[in-house]
Amino acid sequence: MDSSLKFNYNCGSNVCEKSEVRFGANFSTVLYSIVISLSLIGNILVLVILALYENLKSLANILILNLAISDLVFTIGLSFWVTDLVRGLVFPDIVYKLLTFVLFIGFYSNIFFFTTMSGVCKYLTDVHLFNKSSLGFLSLSMWMISIAPARFHTYPIGTHNNQYYNIQVKIALQNFLFFTAFTVIAFCFIHMLITIKRTKSNTINDAVISVFSTAAVFFIGWIPYNVVNISRAFAHDLDQLSKANLELAFHVSQHLAFSCCCLKPVVYAIIDKKFRSNLMSLLLKICRRQNPDNEEEVGVQNPSQPP
Template identity: 30%
Template sequence: MEFNNSSTSLNDSDYDYGNGSGAVLIKLCEPKTYGELTGICYITICCISLIGNSLLLYGLARFEDLKRVTMLFILCLAVFDLLFTLTLPFWAGWIFGEMACKVFSGTILLGFYSYMMFLTCMTIHRYMAVVHALRTSLLDARRGRLYTHLTCTFVWVASASSSLPEVLYSETETGFMGVSCNLNISKEVELIVNWLQILLFFLIPFLVITFCYARILMTIQSCQMRNREHTVWLILCIVVGFFICWAPYNVTIFLHSLSALWIPSMATFAWEKGLAYAYYVTHIMAYSHCCLNPLIQIFGGVKFRRYLAICLIFCIYFSAYFCCNCCKIPYLRVIVLHDKSNLV
């Protein structure tokens, strides 16, 4: 997910910090400041995502019917968010060797590709359920579940296949910020990868999602389908949040690809420096997408707020019960047990 090839628009003798163009771009920012701010952002993203997605998974598994297509897709989004999140703490500096470099590089792209594909599938499912409700209702439940499982399997296989180049060509390199894990490919291959990523995993899904939601909103307004509004708006919030996170990053990749094609107006140091700062900001925005799904589900959905409240209540009760046992406060222990019995 980083710029990984050499940038010949800069003087390599003046900036000899490694072969990856991601490193060339980032080194134009202050390395110390970059490392500190990135570490803070990654820690914040990890904490919010781990807690939020774990609560979301528990709420889905404990209280929801996972035979419903929408709930199954949201469950898959939460799983891929966790996969994506678990790789973030390891990118500050690489000490785990080349094999781990390949695995983690593939995992982070697996999380991104699958998230985009599941988001598109969720939107298409909502489109069919709202715009073509009669045709969808003729589908029996067993066949609908079969289609859902086939869709999930296809997304897993397609995402894993798309992330294979990252697994095969990722290598450890020693640069200006120590040992790093980068994609070692030629400039021509990098351009192809960047353009395919923008086209297949951002532009086409965005056009499909935009078309589907335009038709969905028109249908809801014309037919006054109030019972479907909440689910549609919830998924729409996820899509809009994802676009806000990933659109700037993909634009930055696009501009980097243009400068790599030796467009004269872009082959300047000032342009590369501006692109470096843009990459620094937009890649953190992009990585923060793993926090969106749980936040939208928990604070935008009434049921998930109720699940969160139940989880917090039980956490408080069990914490108080544990503390009372440790501190040997019998009166408080009786109160806790009494309140817990009333809750049940």
């Protein structure tokens, strides 16, 4: 398993007390359990709403669907990590490699789908048209592109067996792809704002706002983790206190980053009126199915009058 992502609450010195280590592990268990539950509920609701109420031939909806699947993939990997955190090392090494692979597929697919969605919004402001028959190919391409760097994290780099070297290269690749995508998305957002200002349009589509809002939440959540992670990998000759502070920053930023998988449905519900309306319709439908007796009581209290 990639050591840059291990749940390691040992600071490598006597700076960390056992009680603090235990508290950190317990806090992480509670936090990630809440995150996993919210992510499963929220992203499954997104998939159901898209299937029941939305047009799945729409490019934006297909990308939102893939983002929800991406978060669910990440959540599945995270759920096994929580099991490892609670019960100790209960899985063989091959399972840890698989979990690392799954987590990084979720991470990279988020990056690539967000980049694609931002490009879509940029072109939509220019009134460019898209070929709907290529939606499946586009989704498959994004998943294949995501698998390539994710697989890169589960094997040594080239002929080098030095673990420290491998970690440095993998973290450098992770940060390069992350900040490249961030630059592309920022460019698309600025271009969109310039186009809207040039056309003197005062309204922005809710879907466009949702795309950039969820992208902002994702990148704001992951930027501290990536910055601390690369600092941690390339830092040299630090004293014990600095190492302890860096480890603390790493775990705090990791908690923030891993929590992002449950936030996209919340952003959709806050910003997108159509999504909120569809969510209310779905919840009302579920409540009616769970309480059929209420409808029967209403029928008894208000019997139809004979002619």
